[in-house]
Amino acid sequence: MALNNMYGARLPQQETMVGAGVQLLVLALLGTAIGMGPVGWLTGLVFAFATWAVLTRALRRTQPRSFGPANRVTLGRAILVGGVTALVADSFESSPPVSLLVGLTAVALILDGVDGKVARRTGTSSALGARFDMEVDAFLILVLSVYVGMSLGPWVLLIGTMRYAFVAAARVMPWLNGELPPSMARKTVAALQGVILLVAGSGLLPYDAEMAAVLTALALLVWSFGRDIAWLWRQGGRGPAERIRQPRENERPRELVTAGSAPVGSEG
Numbered sequence: 001m002a003l004n005n006m007y008g009a010r011l012p013q014q015e016t017m018v019g020a021g022v023q024l025l026v027l028a029l030l031g032t033a034i035g036m037g038p039v040g041w042l043t044g045l046v047f048a049f050a051t052w053a054v055l056t057r058a059l060r061r062t063q064p065r066s067f068g069p070a071n072r073v074t075l076g077r078a079i080l081v082g083g084v085t086a087l088v089a090d091s092f093e094s095s096p097p098v099s100l101l102v103g104l105t106a107v108a109l110i111l112d113g114v115d116g117k118v119a120r121r122t123g124t125s126s127a128l129g130a131r132f133d134m135e136v137d138a139f140l141i142l143v144l145s146v147y148v149g150m151s152l153g154p155w156v157l158l159i160g161t162m163r164y165a166f167v168a169a170a171r172v173m174p175w176l177n178g179e180l181p182p183s184m185a186r187k188t189v190a191a192l193q194g195v196i197l198l199v200a201g202s203g204l205l206p207y208d209a210e211m212a213a214v215l216t217a218l219a220l221l222v223w224s225f226g227r228d229i230a231w232l233w234r235q236g237g238r239g240p241a242e243r244i245r246q247p248r249e250n251e252r253p254r255e256l257v258t259a260g261s262a263p264v265g266s267e268g
Contacts, residue, residue, distance in 0.1 A: 012059045012067040016052050019075045023048040023082050030083055034097060040090025047082045055132065062128050070119035073111055074133050080108040081140045088147045101147070102202045108140060109194045137190070138163050144197035152200070152214055159193055159218050162225060175236045180228055189224040193217050 027044040030036055036044075055075075059067075067075075083104050087096040115133055119125040145160030170176035180186075196217040200210040 012064055013056050015067040015072070015075070016055045016059065019055075019079060020048050020052040023051070023079045026079055026083050027086055030086060030100075034087075034090075034100070036086065036090050037093045039093055040086045043089035044082055044086030047085050051078055051082065058128055058132075062126075064126065064128065068119070068124040068126070068129065069122055070115045070124055071129050071132060073115035073118055074129065074136055077108045077111045077115070078132075078136045080104050080111075081136055081143065084108065084140065085143050088143050091147065091150070098201075098203055102198060105140070105144065105194075105198050105201075108136075109198065112137060112191070112194070137194070141193050141197065144194065144201060148197050148200045148210075148214060152211055156197075156214055156218075159197070159214070159221055162221055166225060176229070176232055178232045178236045180231065186224055186228070189220045193221060 023044075027036075027041065027048070030044075031041060084101060087101045087104070090096055112133075115129070119129055142160035142164070145156045145158075149156035166176065196213050199205060200214050205213065
């Protein structure tokens with residue numbers, strides 16, 4: 001039995017190794033196609049190693065029986081994000097093909113709506129999958145904000161860094177780690193960030209239109225975070241005596257979500 005458990009635990013970790021190998025293959029193809037410089041290569045390699053290391057550690061801690069089809073979709077998205085990251089890093093030395101950057105980003109954003117559906121249909125939803133999906137989304141937004149910020153200004157980085165600033169603030173103010181009820185508005189605002197940054201980075205719009213679109217995205221994100229922070233403050237931010245009420249045994253539990261994350265127990 002112990003050997004079976006050990007073998008079962010190794011299978012998901014082997015899939016992360018395959019994912020890392022595919023990431024290296026993607027980087028090699030990009031390097032051959034556009035003559036990617038050392039900065040792009042190094043950034044892509046760091047992303048591949050960091051993704052493999054963090055995901056492997058998470059799998060060892062949770063020890064799932066299998067990696068799951070939804071996580072495979074998310075891993076595929078992470079590989080695409082790694083390619084985008086390398087291209088954006090390379091853009092500091094030379095302009096990458098915009099069509100290639102837009103294409104990889106568009107596929108990654110489209111697949112964002114696939115992994116959650118796969119998880120629900122196959123009954124493989126998990127907290128690990130939800131966190132994996134959330135981190136891939138957040139990093140893609142950060143990378144896109146860096147790319148768009150090179151043309152519109154460093155203020156665009158506020159979009160990409162806001163979620164990470166929230167996580168950092170939660171270490172100082174634990175009440176920010178409270179759970180939020182599900183919100184379609186929150187999901188819509190999060191999805192719009194990637195779409196708007198993609199359009200702005202494509203160069204299809206005039207400068208003024210790009211500026212207005214990205215400013216709108218930032219305003220919506222500030223509103224979304226501000227609303228959630230206000231809710232958390234009302235629930236548990238005034239002191240230990242006002243903690244979020246836990247459901248009683250005879251109550252049907254509500255779907256809850258940690259601030260700034262995807263719904264617990266779901267993916268996408």
